[in-house]
Amino acid sequence: MPNFLKISQLQCQYDEKTVLNDLNFTLDKGELAALLGPSGCGKSTLLRAIAGFEKIQNGQIEVNQTLLSSPSVSIPPEKRKIGMVFQDYALFPHLTIEQNIAYGLDKQQAKSPNKRIEKLLDLIDLSQHRTRYPHELSGGQQQRVALARALAPEPELILFDEPFSNLDADLRTRLGGEVRQILKDLNTSAILVTHDQSEAFAMADKIGVIQQGKVIQTGSANQLYHQPKSKFVAQFIGKGSFISGKAVNESTIETSLGQL
Template sequence: MISNYTRTLPEVFKSQITGKPVHPILSIENLQCRYGEQVVIESVSLALQAGEIACLLGPSGCGKTTLLHAIAGFQPVVTGNIQLSGEVISSPKVKVPAEQRKIGVVFQDYALFPHLTVEQNIAFGIQSMPKGQRQSRTQSLLQLVRLKGFGQQYPHQLSGGQQQRVALARALAPHPKLLLLDEPFSNLDTELRRSLAAEVRHILREEKIPAIIVTHDRHEAFIAGDKLGVLSQGQLQQWDSPQDTYQKPKNLAVARIVSEGSIISGTVLGKDLISTPLGEVNMPTAAYESGDRLELFVRSEDIAAGEHPGAVMAQVVEKNFLGNQVSYRFQLAAGETVEAALNANVQAAPGDKLPLRLSSALVFDQAR
């Protein structure tokens, strides 16, 4: 018997408890999409389990929205296929119409009907439902998205965050198999974006609906997602948990998308010891030989300031106050520049020199 606690978990975790296999709600295999002759998505494969929330993260033009449109049925597929609940819905030979896919979509601009009230907007996609059920579903969603009492207002009378919640409620009303959200928070200020990302995660959990959220903000992705898909130049670079993606990025492109940092050179000195322009750092070197030259990615939080036997002097080039932290850009003796996020009690101005040391770094390749 599955406990009530187990029922609240994403399906992928249930399978680990019950021992029963669980098939993905969404499966994409070797997908390619083009605009004319331009390849926008290339060889993308992923699987989303029932109950999971995934975020697609990457810079503008990397293919995030194209991938979302292919899943929704707005973008044709050149090679590969997309399956929903085990059924092929997109391939070079199969294209289930978007309106028959039972996939909800929340657009960047909300796309609310200005002449309809909040209640009418939410109920728009469930007109075939008996009146009593339709009213019950509408009121239930108003409660869920914290808009009870706003049902008779019109979109222009709401804030941006409230409009986004109406759009979400409208997409949830027909009980979709999957929900897609395209940059849903981009029109909001930073603080509201992140609080709403947490709120949307809670709402999707309550409705037990899997979702894919497209974003270019890594903090939103960390907050909202069970899975994180990092795209760069049309390819899915990594599909993993947010924590593992951040801690163990598969390549330099992923590291630069999920964190802030700098690239510096390094040379293996011996067992677990690397020489860098920021001094020597202890790191595993089993895959390398003494003398190998490496490329390191140093996150801003991996650099510390203060007197230390292994510290090197660096000149402040730029300083930006961020409240409890200060963002500095330093020039090293070898001419390389690095960024560091230091405690606000570190006082320095452009032109000053500070002793810096490196606590860790990420190694991605070697240049012999």
């Protein structure tokens, strides 16, 4: 079965600076992925390239076996069936919750939006607040509205760019679980960019670690923590200590603690 999202040999640069270089990543239908890495490693640029906000210099991006981006092809963002949830929510202050969600519908869907909006309001548990305005809601409620607006056009993929960073730790944990359940109920694929490892571990089925513009390892939280493939991943994900050693043969290392 082909991957739902397939990114191959992706290269993206700003002026002369290469931000993403030979990056490869895949995602299955209904799978939730998180991207982890230090600041400036290219996480947000990757999201922007998938969404169609950035042109790529090499490689390609495919969703559901449709080519979205290559050096010679660039499908406009509004035609990609991709939703995006930002860090600052970006809700319209002069529109009610119901109107904010309806804004995410295209012209065809907007002809009879009531059923879709009702379903989304129920899904985010805010039906009773439909006539309120964003400033009348808590940060967690505003984030749920932003998610519902992104879900309204029934996108094939949703991208989250550090969506919970403005929330306190307890709310972040609870809301992360709620968002994961909503996406799983809808079988919607998603990619989350975050600096919070515990958030990534709790939400994602698969985690990709990015270093200097490349995905250097992917796997479950358990795999990354217990089976890191490089010193960088071990340092970034785990809490281990490093000791020097000398290879005795292919399977044994001599250390100050004895042979391992």
